[in-house]
Amino acid sequence: MTSIESVTLEVADVTAADRFYTAAFGLGDQVLLRASEAPTTGFRGFTLSLVVAQPANVDALVDAAVDAGATTLKPAARSLWGYGGVVQAPDGTIWQVASSSKKDTGPATRQIDEIVLLLGVQDVKATKQFYVDHGLAVAKGFGSKYVEFATGSGPVKLALYKRRSLAKVAGVSPDGTGSHRLVIGGDAGPFTDPDGFTWTTASRTVSR
Template sequence: MNSTATPASMSLTLDVITLGTPEVEAARRFYSTTLSPTVADDDDSVHLDLHGTGRLTLSAAERLATGAEPATPGFRGYVLTYVVNQPTEVKTLMDAAVRGGAEVLKPAKKALFGSFSGVFRAPDGAIWKLAAATGKDTGPAAESPLPTETTLILGVSAPKASKAFYEALGMSVDRDYGSKYIDFHPAAGAARLCLMEGGVLARDAGTAKDGDGFPSMVLTHRAGSREEVDLLLSAAAAAGGRTTVAATRTTEGYSGFFTDPDGFWWQVTH
């Protein structure tokens, strides 16, 4: 993988996570009742503000990315993590997810190093991990738990190489545990991006690593200028990614798409 200097005006941030779903309205109901986000609709998509810790968009799967392969029915190579304050709040959210039709992959229970977590697969196929840093409640639990952080963990083939790729696009590493786990500082109001080896991530989520198609997800960076769009697309290609849709004028402005070395799709838009 070639390294490249990062211009001061270019820094990739995970501003929006768009999930493809076969039934947008059904997904809207599920996430609205489970996570209680602020919801805004337009003609094509549903936009969810995860209480200031990230933004999630629900869209018809076939609209996500031009030329992308069909969504895989198995493990899609990523896990969304919703971090709350206390174990009882993890249980509250897990119960709400199950009532909404989610499949429990790992029951909520005390995990390693004193944490507490559970994992479910949402009706749209996305896998979510609910987690608290402590194994015991330290005070009254919220009836409608709010997240302290939302993270997206990508299952990659080589975490160290993926780290170099994202650093070349201006991301700053926060915690680095070598091939086990790497994450980056999140921008204000945005989700945190994390990296784990794909097989390890699948096992941690309680599922088999049996999916190999398009993950039905597009990650969006909102650039400050057209120049930044062009810079990021060029930097991604130089660092080992691939420009999948060249930057062009759109009805909403100017945007293009790239994939990282593991095939995850990003849209850079202004």
């Protein structure tokens, strides 16, 4: 089964980005960094979601991110589906932090249960078929609005969402141009998908 081993964020200042991510989320080698000056403006067409067990953990991660320099796009709050908030890292990457639970069951921690890469695409059905043709299996889908792939034992899960809808969830305008500033490392690549997202063969040579 196709898996995603890591995502690489292309940032202007690797040292500053590493300092932020260490302080904010304590992420390991699932999220890598490399230097890039590729032009980019506005919404980059993706978000990364940190799924946690309870609201207190959401607050702990969001507070740590803001203390480290993130900008709050949507304050953490309850919703129909659970509890979550959205922040934007200093490098421009948008992070959703969420829990399906609305009640705490223990002390707050910063333990992350899942990392989900959400790609905002123009045509969900067409992009879904592209990924199926490249060896990914659909785990869950809601017509032309949302698709989640089965990514096996890989540490990063993958889902597709309409670009405009994802921007709305993130609390930003859907407009954006230039580089996504993202490279997906897995065993399906290398290729570039219909929306310009680049996959490469997973490698541990680029590290944080």
